[in-house]
Amino acid sequence: MAKNITPREEDYSQWYLDVIKAAELADYAPVRGCMVIRPNGYSLWEMIQKHFDEAFKDTGHVNAYFPLLIPNSFLEKEADHVEGFAPECAVVTHAGGEELEEPLVVRPTSETVIGHMYSKWVQSWRDLPILINQWCNVMRWEKRSRLFLRTSEFLWQEGHTAHATKEEAMEETLKMLGVYRKIMEEVLALPVITGEKSEGERFPGADNTYTCEAMMTDKKALQAGTSHFLGQNFAKAFDITFQSKEGTLEYAWTTSWGVSTRLIGAIIMTHSDNDGLIVPPNVAPVKAVILPLGAEEAKVTELYEPKAQELAATLNDILGKRSVKVDTNYHMRPADRFFYHLQRGVPLRIELGEKEYSKESVRLVRRDTGERFDVSWDRAPEVVKETLEAIQANLYKRAKDFRESNTHFVESFDEFKKVLAEKGGFIKAYFAGSKEDERAIKEETMATVRCFPLDEEHARGKCFYTGKEGARLAIFAKAY
Amino acid sequence: MAKNITPREEDYSQWYLDVIKAAELADYAPVRGCMVIRPNGYSLWEMIQKHFDEAFKDTGHVNAYFPLLIPNSFLEKEADHVEGFAPECAVVTHAGGEELEEPLVVRPTSETVIGHMYSKWVQSWRDLPILINQWCNVMRWEKRSRLFLRTSEFLWQEGHTAHATKEEAMEETLKMLGVYRKIMEEVLALPVITGEKSEGERFPGADNTYTCEAMMTDKKALQAGTSHFLGQNFAKAFDITFQSKEGTLEYAWTTSWGVSTRLIGAIIMTHSDNDGLIVPPNVAPVKAVILPLGAEEAKVTELYEPKAQELAATLNDILGKRSVKVDTNYHMRPADRFFYHLQRGVPLRIELGEKEYSKESVRLVRRDTGERFDVSWDRAPEVVKETLEAIQANLYKRAKDFRESNTHFVESFDEFKKVLAEKGGFIKAYFAGSKEDERAIKEETMATVRCFPLDEEHARGKCFYTGKEGARLAIFAKAY
Numbered sequence: 001m002a003k004n005i006t007p008r009e010e011d012y013s014q015w016y017l018d019v020i021k022a023a024e025l026a027d028y029a030p031v032r033g034c035m036v037i038r039p040n041g042y043s044l045w046e047m048i049q050k051h052f053d054e055a056f057k058d059t060g061h062v063n064a065y066f067p068l069l070i071p072n073s074f075l076e077k078e079a080d081h082v083e084g085f086a087p088e089c090a091v092v093t094h095a096g097g098e099e100l101e102e103p104l105v106v107r108p109t110s111e112t113v114i115g116h117m118y119s120k121w122v123q124s125w126r127d128l129p130i131l132i133n134q135w136c137n138v139m140r141w142e143k144r145s146r147l148f149l150r151t152s153e154f155l156w157q158e159g160h161t162a163h164a165t166k167e168e169a170m171e172e173t174l175k176m177l178g179v180y181r182k183i184m185e186e187v188l189a190l191p192v193i194t195g196e197k198s199e200g201e202r203f204p205g206a207d208n209t210y211t212c213e214a215m216m217t218d219k220k221a222l223q224a225g226t227s228h229f230l231g232q233n234f235a236k237a238f239d240i241t242f243q244s245k246e247g248t249l250e251y252a253w254t255t256s257w258g259v260s261t262r263l264i265g266a267i268i269m270t271h272s273d274n275d276g277l278i279v280p281p282n283v284a285p286v287k288a289v290i291l292p293l294g295a296e297e298a299k300v301t302e303l304y305e306p307k308a309q310e311l312a313a314t315l316n317d318i319l320g321k322r323s324v325k326v327d328t329n330y331h332m333r334p335a336d337r338f339f340y341h342l343q344r345g346v347p348l349r350i351e352l353g354e355k356e357y358s359k360e361s362v363r364l365v366r367r368d369t370g371e372r373f374d375v376s377w378d379r380a381p382e383v384v385k386e387t388l389e390a391i392q393a394n395l396y397k398r399a400k401d402f403r404e405s406n407t408h409f410v411e412s413f414d415e416f417k418k419v420l421a422e423k424g425g426f427i428k429a430y431f432a433g434s435k436e437d438e439r440a441i442k443e444e445t446m447a448t449v450r451c452f453p454l455d456e457e458h459a460r461g462k463c464f465y466t467g468k469e470g471a472r473l474a475i476f477a478k479a480y
Numbered sequence: 481m482a483k484n485i486t487p488r489e490e491d492y493s494q495w496y497l498d499v500i501k502a503a504e505l506a507d508y509a510p511v512r513g514c515m516v517i518r519p520n521g522y523s524l525w526e527m528i529q530k531h532f533d534e535a536f537k538d539t540g541h542v543n544a545y546f547p548l549l550i551p552n553s554f555l556e557k558e559a560d561h562v563e564g565f566a567p568e569c570a571v572v573t574h575a576g577g578e579e580l581e582e583p584l585v586v587r588p589t590s591e592t593v594i595g596h597m598y599s600k601w602v603q604s605w606r607d608l609p610i611l612i613n614q615w616c617n618v619m620r621w622e623k624r625s626r627l628f629l630r631t632s633e634f635l636w637q638e639g640h641t642a643h644a645t646k647e648e649a650m651e652e653t654l655k656m657l658g659v660y661r662k663i664m665e666e667v668l669a670l671p672v673i674t675g676e677k678s679e680g681e682r683f684p685g686a687d688n689t690y691t692c693e694a695m696m697t698d699k700k701a702l703q704a705g706t707s708h709f710l711g712q713n714f715a716k717a718f719d720i721t722f723q724s725k726e727g728t729l730e731y732a733w734t735t736s737w738g739v740s741t742r743l744i745g746a747i748i749m750t751h752s753d754n755d756g757l758i759v760p761p762n763v764a765p766v767k768a769v770i771l772p773l774g775a776e777e778a779k780v781t782e783l784y785e786p787k788a789q790e791l792a793a794t795l796n797d798i799l800g801k802r803s804v805k806v807d808t809n810y811h812m813r814p815a816d817r818f819f820y821h822l823q824r825g826v827p828l829r830i831e832l833g834e835k836e837y838s839k840e841s842v843r844l845v846r847r848d849t850g851e852r853f854d855v856s857w858d859r860a861p862e863v864v865k866e867t868l869e870a871i872q873a874n875l876y877k878r879a880k881d882f883r884e885s886n887t888h889f890v891e892s893f894d895e896f897k898k899v900l901a902e903k904g905g906f907i908k909a910y911f912a913g914s915k916e917d918e919r920a921i922k923e924e925t926m927a928t929v930r931c932f933p934l935d936e937e938h939a940r941g942k943c944f945y946t947g948k949e950g951a952r953l954a955i956f957a958k959a960y
Contacts (some may be wrong), residue, residue: 027600031547031549031550034549036545036547038544043543064519064521065635067515067516067633069514070510087577089576090549090572091573092571094571095621096569104511117507120507152575
C-alpha cells in the first residue's frame, strides 16, 4: 500500500486528495477556492475534450467563443436565473484604471450573453437551428472548495442551441443527454443513470433539466453532466424572435448542456484504489509505459532500450501518437519506477528486463487487477491492444456492478432512512412529493432526488413519502 | 465587386471590418472592447490551435491550466511587469456577495502566477526543465478596440518554461520563435521576419524579446508572435530556486512565448481581397465546397447531389474529416451560393451542373486567382489536392513578393521620412539609437523599430539616425 495515500476506508476525502497529489493532477492556486490543473490532469481533460468535441461535431454542432464578462443587468433579465447565480458571482468593478459605470460579472454560465447575441443573429426560420458549443472557463465563487469537484473557477463546455419548435428543442435536449451518456460509459467507463431532475434540482431558468448521475466508490452520487430544456424563458428575456415559414413572429425555443472538469473527479472516485489513480485506457493520455530494466547498465541502454523504443513506435502507430512512453529514469530504483506509473494511473506497465529480452518477450502488468503475464515481441502489439480493451471493459463492469449492488428499492420513509443509514448508496423509490417535500427529506437525511430515470420512465407506484398513487420512480442519494 | 465590402483602396479599416462581417468571423460583444468569435472565426482558431499545439508537443511541451484571477500583489513583485500591465487590468473587487480583502486582477498574462507555482514545484535540477503551455483567455483593457487585433479580451497560448542554465533558456526562446515562424509560413502562409526587439519594444520584465513581424496589405507591420527570454527576473521575484547537481542553490532561468487570436487578423489582412476573406488551404476549416447546380430540381437532387456527396466523402478521406462540404442551399440563386462561399474564403469551389455531369466531370474554381477548369471525376481527388497545394504556395509567394517589393533600405533620417511618406512599407536601416531615439522617431514619423532581423544579425553599418558606426540592421514600420 502506498505510504503517501490515506486508505479510502479510513478517510475517503483525504484519500481523494492524496490520489490527486500523488498523480500530480492538480494543485491549489494562490487565490482561495481556485485550482491549478497540472499537466497530468490537463492531459486527461484534453482527452475528455477530444471525445466530447468530436461527438458534438458529429451531431452538427460548431464551436464559438463568447465574452468572459457579462453586464450585471443581463443576469437580472431572467428572474430564476439571477436568483440562482448572482450570489456566486465574481464582480469586476474597475478596469483600465477607472471605475466602471456598470459592474460586470465573470460568467458563471453564458445563457444570458449568448441569448443577447442570438437575438441579433436570428431573424427568420432559415437562421434556425443554431447549434453552438463553447469550451471555456467559468466562475462560481465557493466558500468551501474541493479540487475538480467544487472550485471557484472551472473549465467546461456549454452547448447553447435555439430552435423553431418546442419538439425540436426537446429532441436536442435529450439527444445531447444521450451523447453524454455514450461518452461517459464508453470512454470514461462511468456507468451513469440518465433521468429528469425534480423541480427542486432544476437549472435556474430551465423548464426541465436532465442529468447523468454516477455512483462514486463511497456510494455517493455525482452529477456528471446536465442538459436543460429552457423552453422560451431565455428567448423571452432576450427577445430571440424569428419570422416563421408562415410569416408570424415567434419566440425561439432554447437548450443548454454542459460537462466540466468535474468529470476528472468522477474518474478518480470511480476507478482509483489505495495505490492511487486508475485511468480507463480510452481516456488515458498515456495508455502504457515500457520500462527497460536490469542491473547491467550497458545492456539496458544498448539492447533493451532500443527494443523498447521500437515497440513503443509500433504501439503508437496503433494506439495513437504519444500514447505509449518509454521510461528511462534509470537513476530511480525499479520499484520506485513501477510505483511512479502506478500512482499516475497508467493502465498497462510493460517490463523489459534480462529474462524477457533473452526470451524475446515482454511482461505486461495490468493496473486494474495487478495481473501479469509474458508475451512475445511479435504478438505484443496485438495483445497490448486486447489487454487495454479488457481493462476498459473491466473498469466499466466493476463500476456498474458496484452501483447495482448498492442500489436499493424502498417503499416507506422509515425504510428509506434505515437503508440510507445502514447501507447508503442509491435508493429507488416511487415519489410524488413537492419541492417542499424534497427539502424536508434532504434536511432529515441529507439525501436528494438525483433524478427520475428515463430507462424506467413509465414505471408508476405509490409514493413512499406522500402515499400518493401513480408516482414516478426516483433515485435518491447523498451527493457531491 | 462585393456590395457589402468597402474596397480596401478606399478605406482599409472599413474593408477589414466588412470582410469580418461578411464572413461572419466575429461580432461585437455587449461589453465595450470585447468580441464574440463566431463559428466561422472560431473554426479558424481551432485549426491554428491544432497546428501550434502539435508543434509544441513535438518539441516536448505539455499543457496545463492556471487560474484566471491573480492577486494584485503578485503583479507588483516584478517592477517592469507591473508598470507595463497594471494600467490595463480588469479588477475583481467583490465575489460571493462580499468585498474581497485583496483585489484580484483578471490575468493580462500569467508569468506571475505561474512563477509562484513553479517555485513550489521546483526543488532540484531533476525537476528542470519545466516545459508548460497554456491555452486560455486573457484581458487587457482597451479604450479603442479593433476585432481580432486589439480587444479587451482575447484568446491565446502562453508557453512558460524554466531551465537550469542561461544557455538552455536562450535556446528555448529561439527554438519556439522558430516553431512560430515555421507554422506561420507553412500553414498560415504568412511570411514573417524573425528578429530581436529593441529595448523600447521589449516585454515588461524580459531581458530580450524576439518577434515574428508580418506585413499586411496596407504595408503596415503586424507583430504575429513573440518569444521572451526572461533571464532570472521572474525567478528572483517569485523565488524559483533549485539545488544544482553540484549542490548549490541557484535561481532558474525562464522564458515565455505567445500567439493569439490576432493571427486571424493577420490572415485576413495578408490574403483577402475586395470580394472578402481568403483562407490558405492548410488552415482552412473548409477547404473546398461542392455545389450541385441546375434548373431541373429532380436531376439536381437525384443525380448531381449523390455524386457530390460521394466525391466529398472521397475528398474528406484524403483531406481530413469535414474539410469538404456539399452546398444544398437550393433556395438560393447560384450566383448567391457562389458568393456565399467566396466571402467566407473557401479556397476551392467545385461546381457540378448538367454540363459537368454529362461529361462525368466537375468544374474547379480557385478562390485566389479566379482560375477555373474542368476535371474528370476519376482525376478529381488528385487534382483537388494539387490545386489546394498550388493555392497555398501562391498565397505565400504573393505575400512574400509584396513584402519584398515594399521593403526599402535607407541611410539617413531624411531619406527615412521621405520613403516612409511616399512609399510606406518596411524600412531597413542600420540603427544604434537609444530608447529615447526610438521614441523621438516614433513621435515624428509614427514608425517603430519592428526588430533587428536574425537572418541578417551580423550585418553592421553606420546608424542612419545617430551616425554611430557598427550599428545593427533594423526594420522600421508603422505597425498595428
